[in-house]
Amino acid sequence: MAGEMSILGSAILALFLAGYLGQQYLPPPKPKVIGLDLGTTFCSVGVFRPGMGDVEVIGDEEGRKSIPSVVSFSLTQVHAGYDGLELADSNPHNTIYDAKRFIGKIFDKPEDLERESARYPFKMVYNNGGTEFVVSTNRTFTVSPEFISSQLLLKLRKMAERHLGMPVHKAVISVPAEFDERQRNYTIRAANLAGLDILRVINEPTAAAMAYGMHKADVSNVLVVDLGGGTLDVSLLNKQGAMFFTRAMAGNNKLGGQDFSQRLLQYIVEKVRQRFGIPPSREEDVHRLRQAVEAAKLNLTLNPRVLLEEPVTRELFEELNADLFQKILAPVRTVLAEGQLEKAEVDEVVLVGGSTRIPRIRKIIGQFFGKDPNTSVDPDLAVVTGVAIQAGIMGGAWPLQVSALEISNRHLRKTNFH
Numbered sequence: 001m002a003g004e005m006s007i008l009g010s011a012i013l014a015l016f017l018a019g020y021l022g023q024q025y026l027p028p029p030k031p032k033v034i035g036l037d038l039g040t041t042f043c044s045v046g047v048f049r050p051g052m053g054d055v056e057v058i059g060d061e062e063g064r065k066s067i068p069s070v071v072s073f074s075l076t077q078v079h080a081g082y083d084g085l086e087l088a089d090s091n092p093h094n095t096i097y098d099a100k101r102f103i104g105k106i107f108d109k110p111e112d113l114e115r116e117s118a119r120y121p122f123k124m125v126y127n128n129g130g131t132e133f134v135v136s137t138n139r140t141f142t143v144s145p146e147f148i149s150s151q152l153l154l155k156l157r158k159m160a161e162r163h164l165g166m167p168v169h170k171a172v173i174s175v176p177a178e179f180d181e182r183q184r185n186y187t188i189r190a191a192n193l194a195g196l197d198i199l200r201v202i203n204e205p206t207a208a209a210m211a212y213g214m215h216k217a218d219v220s221n222v223l224v225v226d227l228g229g230g231t232l233d234v235s236l237l238n239k240q241g242a243m244f245f246t247r248a249m250a251g252n253n254k255l256g257g258q259d260f261s262q263r264l265l266q267y268i269v270e271k272v273r274q275r276f277g278i279p280p281s282r283e284e285d286v287h288r289l290r291q292a293v294e295a296a297k298l299n300l301t302l303n304p305r306v307l308l309e310e311p312v313t314r315e316l317f318e319e320l321n322a323d324l325f326q327k328i329l330a331p332v333r334t335v336l337a338e339g340q341l342e343k344a345e346v347d348e349v350v351l352v353g354g355s356t357r358i359p360r361i362r363k364i365i366g367q368f369f370g371k372d373p374n375t376s377v378d379p380d381l382a383v384v385t386g387v388a389i390q391a392g393i394m395g396g397a398w399p400l401q402v403s404a405l406e407i408s409n410r411h412l413r414k415t416n417f418h
């Protein structure tokens with residue numbers, strides 16, 4: 001009798017061990033929830049890999065990890081991302097971008113929207129305070145900002161499905177900290193139109209801080225500087241336990257990489273004028289010069305000088321933009337004042353957005369705080385990385401027991417500088 005028991009006992013033990021060992025060698029579970037960064041100019045999708053404990057940002061067919069937030073309408077199709085961008089020159093009236101600036105946004109008067117629409121090659125109409133884009137192929141119709149966003153999210157969803165080899169229906173998405181409830185609702189609606197359930201909406205600065213592991217680090221105050229192509233956003237986050245909340249935000253919606261390029265362009269145009277007596281005036285020449293200037297600006301982040309009609313040094317670029325670079329500190333001072341913090345009380349400074357690659361900007365921020373900002377994550381992918389971590393938490397892949405990571409602060413106002 002005792003012998004039988006022990007045989008049974010070891011059989012159970014063997015089964016248990018086989019199960020345990022089997023689990024060890026099983027392929028890691030696939031991510032169930034994707035993380036989406038729906039940016040104004042670019043968007044990305046990422047997943048948290050439970051087996052690896054890291055984030056993978058998913059590329060498009062060509063492996064590009066960000067796709068332009070551009071949607072173009074041709075006779076028979078809707079083209080999103082790079083396909084949409086390619087049509088921008090040949091089909092400018094039906095190629096919609098910057099939809100994020102209009103999603104869920106209420107304009108008090110039609111004239112307010114008209115002023116905005118003057119900047120774009122496509123048409124917009126005022127509809128009960130909201131915006132509709134006008135598309136004319138062989139017929140004329142209107143589409144909403146959330147429809148445009150849904151086409152981008154659908155593209156991101158397909159990129160993820162292709163990569164993961166399975167259908168995806170759940171996501172976490174980021175929005176600017178300043179988005180109100182209505183803008184958040186319309187962003188969720190865009191995702192629903194793309195066949196995605198949104199498990200959580202998180203603020204972009206919080207996502208960026210998470211990309212740097214701030215949710216696990218021993219920090220209480222994190223300052224996030226997000227400097228993109230056209231806007232600067234500064235947020236002061238406070239962490240209590242594993243929860244973040246936004247303590248203050250400020251920004252400048254007319255400051256970014258495009259302005260820095262413009263200064264360099266003006267300089268080159270002036271040089272050409274001095275040399276040839278007339279500035280370049282043909283549209284193609286100006287267009288070509290603009291592209292060369294943009295490339296030179298990116299190059300100056302890595303090289304001390306480039307050749308662009310004439311040699312341009314990094315010092316010259318910095319000098320041409322010195323006053324603009326200093327403007328970055330105004331909203332930084334504001335969030336500290338509003339958050340009632342001394343700069344020494346800021347534990348970490350996180351940089352997001354392509355323009356924070358500019359060495360001089362890193363230096364100005366570093367000198368202001370007397371410590372180096374955190375720059376190890378690609379500034380263009382920091383937000384999607386953080387959103388994917390949150391998606392991993394929501395999908396139950398996270399080894400830590402963290403349930404909620406953000407407390408919303410509905411009464412906060414953003415201060416804007418120009």
Ligand SMILES: *[C@@H]1O[C@H](CO)[C@@H](O)[C@H](O)[C@H]1NC(C)=O
Nearest residue numbers: 074075076077137138139140
């Ligand atoms: C527009 O063009 C598409 C594709 O050629 C065609 O299927 C559709 O019937 C046309 N619609 C109108 C209103 O002409």
Ligand SMILES: *[C@@H]1O[C@H](CO)[C@@H](O)[C@H](O)[C@H]1NC(C)=O
Nearest residue numbers: 180181182183184185186188
């Ligand atoms: C946002 O959506 C929620 C849930 O559907 C709803 O209760 C709320 O009224 C909406 N708010 C706005 C401002 O649209």
Ligand SMILES: *[C@@H]1O[C@H](CO)[C@@H](O)[C@H](O)[C@H]1NC(C)=O
Nearest residue numbers: 295296299300303305306307
């Ligand atoms: C950057 O500039 C350097 C020096 O002018 C040049 O050799 C290099 O090819 C450029 N690189 C890019 C990516 O433009």
Ligand SMILES: CC(=O)N[C@H]1CO[C@H](CO)[C@@H](O)[C@@H]1O
Nearest residue numbers: 212213214217348372373374
């Ligand atoms: C350069 C720098 O400040 N690095 C910091 C980035 O953030 C982590 C916390 O996750 C710090 O430990 C690093 O020192």
